[in-house]
Amino acid sequence: MRIRLGCVVAIVLSVLVAVATAEAQKKTLVIGLNQDPDILDPTLARTYVGRIIFEHMCEKLYEIDENLRIFPQLAAELPAFSDGGKTVTIKLRTGVKFNDGTPLNAEAMKYSLDRHREMKGSSRRSELDHVDAVEVVDPATVRLKLKAPFSPITAILADRAGMPVSPTQARKLDDKFGTAPVCVGPWAFAERVAQDRIVLEKSTHYFDPGQAKFDRLVFRIITDDNVRLANLRSGDIDFMHLVNPTHAASLRKEGRFDVASVPGIGYSAFNINLRNKNGKPPAAPGDLGTPLANDPRVREALELSIDREALNQVVWEGQYTPDCTPISPVSPFYDKSRKCPTRDIARAKKLLADAGLASGYTFELTVQNQPPERRVGEVIQQMAKEAGFNVSIQPMEFAAALDADDAGKLPAFLVGWSGRVDPDANIHQFHTCKGSLNTTQSCDETVDSLLNKAREVSDQKERADLYKQAIDRITARRNVVYLYHLNYIAAYPKNLKGYKAVPDGLIRIKGASWN
Amino acid sequence: MADFLIQRSFISLVTLFLITVIVFAGVRMIPGDPARVMAGTEADAAGLEEVRQKYGLRDPLPVQYVKWAGRALRGDLGESIRTKEPVLRLIGQKLPITLQLAAYSLVIALLIAIPAGVLAAVRRNTAWDYLASGVSLCGVSIPNFWLGIMLILLLSVRLQWLPASGFVSPFEDLWGNTQRLLMPAVVLGAALAAVLMRQTRNSMIEVLSADYIRTAYAKGLRTGLVVFRHAIRNGLIPVITIFGLQLGALIGGAVVTEQIFVVPGFGRLILEGVFTRDYPIVQGVVLVTASAYVLVSLLVDVSYSLLNPRIRIQGGGDES
Numbered sequence: 010m011r012i013r014l015g016c017v018v019a020i021v022l023s024v025l026v027a028v029a030t031a032e033a034q035k036k037t038l039v040i041g042l043n044q045d046p047d048i049l050d051p052t053l054a055r056t057y058v059g060r061i062i063f064e065h066m067c068e069k070l071y072e073i074d075e076n077l078r079i080f081p082q083l084a085a086e087l088p089a090f091s092d093g094g095k096t097v098t099i100k101l102r103t104g105v106k107f108n109d110g111t112p113l114n115a116e117a118m119k120y121s122l123d124r125h126r127e128m129k130g131s132s133r134r135s136e137l138d139h140v141d142a143v144e145v146v147d148p149a150t151v152r153l154k155l156k157a158p159f160s161p162i163t164a165i166l167a168d169r170a171g172m173p174v175s176p177t178q179a180r181k182l183d184d185k186f187g188t189a190p191v192c193v194g195p196w197a198f199a200e201r202v203a204q205d206r207i208v209l210e211k212s213t214h215y216f217d218p219g220q221a222k223f224d225r226l227v228f229r230i231i232t233d234d235n236v237r238l239a240n241l242r243s244g245d246i247d248f249m250h251l252v253n254p255t256h257a258a259s260l261r262k263e264g265r266f267d268v269a270s271v272p273g274i275g276y277s278a279f280n281i282n283l284r285n286k287n288g289k290p291p292a293a294p295g296d297l298g299t300p301l302a303n304d305p306r307v308r309e310a311l312e313l314s315i316d317r318e319a320l321n322q323v324v325w326e327g328q329y330t331p332d333c334t335p336i337s338p339v340s341p342f343y344d345k346s347r348k349c350p351t352r353d354i355a356r357a358k359k360l361l362a363d364a365g366l367a368s369g370y371t372f373e374l375t376v377q378n379q380p381p382e383r384r385v386g387e388v389i390q391q392m393a394k395e396a397g398f399n400v401s402i403q404p405m406e407f408a409a410a411l412d413a414d415d416a417g418k419l420p421a422f423l424v425g426w427s428g429r430v431d432p433d434a435n436i437h438q439f440h441t442c443k444g445s446l447n448t449t450q451s452c453d454e455t456v457d458s459l460l461n462k463a464r465e466v467s468d469q470k471e472r473a474d475l476y477k478q479a480i481d482r483i484t485a486r487r488n489v490v491y492l493y494h495l496n497y498i499a500a501y502p503k504n505l506k507g508y509k510a511v512p513d514g515l516i517r518i519k520g521a522s523w524n
Numbered sequence: 525m526a527d528f529l530i531q532r533s534f535i536s537l538v539t540l541f542l543i544t545v546i547v548f549a550g551v552r553m554i555p556g557d558p559a560r561v562m563a564g565t566e567a568d569a570a571g572l573e574e575v576r577q578k579y580g581l582r583d584p585l586p587v588q589y590v591k592w593a594g595r596a597l598r599g600d601l602g603e604s605i606r607t608k609e610p611v612l613r614l615i616g617q618k619l620p621i622t623l624q625l626a627a628y629s630l631v632i633a634l635l636i637a638i639p640a641g642v643l644a645a646v647r648r649n650t651a652w653d654y655l656a657s658g659v660s661l662c663g664v665s666i667p668n669f670w671l672g673i674m675l676i677l678l679l680s681v682r683l684q685w686l687p688a689s690g691f692v693s694p695f696e697d698l699w700g701n702t703q704r705l706l707m708p709a710v711v712l713g714a715a716l717a718a719v720l721m722r723q724t725r726n727s728m729i730e731v732l733s734a735d736y737i738r739t740a741y742a743k744g745l746r747t748g749l750v751v752f753r754h755a756i757r758n759g760l761i762p763v764i765t766i767f768g769l770q771l772g773a774l775i776g777g778a779v780v781t782e783q784i785f786v787v788p789g790f791g792r793l794i795l796e797g798v799f800t801r802d803y804p805i806v807q808g809v810v811l812v813t814a815s816a817y818v819l820v821s822l823l824v825d826v827s828y829s830l831l832n833p834r835i836r837i838q839g840g841g842d843e844s
Binding site for chain 1 (some may be wrong): 554555557558560561563569570571574575578604606607608609614617618673676677680681684687688689690691783784785786788792793796
């Protein structure tokens, strides 16, 4: 009898323990990331994946929504531009505290912006290069004095440059702030084990505590796509970031997971070197003397040989978004009336013949030495062959390829850009004559003038029109042939509700909860 | 003896110096601008220059080496470029994890290899022998990354018996720790078990044909008694030698295994360090590993010389 009672007690206890463990697990969300972030300091951080952590513990002045519209987050309203666009007044939300309990006020905001602008090794300095001075107007208002009108500033403040850090903690830890960061956020930094996990815990100081539905967020670093997927399927992680397109269809079929896919703000393209003989600007351009660089008909023939839809189907199982511009289709600046050139082998052959290359033309296309990039290169190679091109694929380690591209050693280079919310950062530096990333050394004063003007005006419609005109000229000269926008694909169990995929691809758990 | 010690210590220091020079130069010979990798591919020219200045990448290589070696001699291995954490602390966190994984793998390898090897030798040319040899061949031939993925798919995804990845400290949760290290230890131990099994089999076959074993049988002893009391002791001597030699390979294998099972050990630390050009981490890990090997070799040499004075070296030649 005593033994039987003991058994019953043991069973009841183990059930209670199991229920308690399950409840504790439900209050924790485990997210699988593909990379270990660098330092968790908004001023010094450089990695994309680090921005996912910041989204949950370091909020910013402005935020973007699913349609890439900017809205105030720690600011009380959108910024007011005056003095011909050279003065930007930012009203702060009141009653906001950092996760150490100190207040976020105009002094703290000025401290943070100045830290981003002036700290040694800051990765935000170039982003805030247009800011001449930061002034405190009153405890809830700061004013930015710009060197020249610069409308992309709002989008810049919707990223790490707009994140305030606790002055108390930043003064205490200086350049080690990232080892124990304190910002404003629904969750606060708790622990980091390098190459393994980053743990955040629900903040006790956040102004809208109902938004944090989980007590703990655990970000686990699982670099291999297949292993990350296996961890999702086994339940070891609840949320998988960057699902491989080849896995997306099978996950959907399983029926256990929701698969969110959104066209990203970045793009994939191939650069065609036009005049980079001695390096990118400020080096002087030179004549490369090749038909690909000098004859627009050859470049047009090359573009006409490519079928973007087929490329997407073959390499990415149709999961990405084919396009021929640097602006994502989800952006309010996207030109919906634009028609991308479709494949036309007959015309491509004629153009090559007109250029005196009827017998064919050979050139080298450099690709990153990774299987998916090599596959993209091989598909382009096969498509271009039908038009008379003999494309030689050169796989190269990424950092080495970037160096070679900067130095003007690559006739053509398949490369991508992770993208920014404001189109300026996706176009200006690549296509203006003195642009810092203009590795093709293309130069057109009209393009420069249009892109500079788009920085100065703040009316969205007017800016969209300026970008349309600039892109018309850029796509005609074909120094960059845009191919597609990659989609950010994430997967999670069907009972996770309230998750919204945003085109910057960052995970935002705020507001989401188990059903 | 003093001369011997001085000579051996000097050789050890030269070895250590050469290893650090080779690694220092080697990581800097990886293609691509390290500043670009550190600063991110989207950094502008000013950002790249700042990184070069900050980490002394503009200095000539010998100057960079001397600066680093000077700090290392004072016990300062620097801090991670990516996370700003002290390298010594990172090594202190990661090394015990890999050592624990290696210890589990060794236990698993021995538990598989010795019974299978002995059985194959005793039942030579029978189905048992062919089975053990076949399994051993598989153990050597199957790549550990493939075996790892297959185990995850079977035991974690399909059967849901074990967690697919991760690590918890044994002081925090011993059962959780064992569950998480079981699959990586099996994967890491499989190849070692195969090598040890073959060695055990060959060695035992040789011992079982020795005169004293035949005498034992002639005395009427049962097979079990002959094998376990008389044969196994001598049969395992060469196995122990091989076992020691395989330890280095085990640490090397941990790099891949830790990556598959997301074990935050020494292997992942060095791999991430190489991929992200986090020079202080790569140099620190190599220095600590090389120092450990050199120190163990030195201790072995010294202990040999104490046990057997004939192998002491004097004037550059063997006394014997």
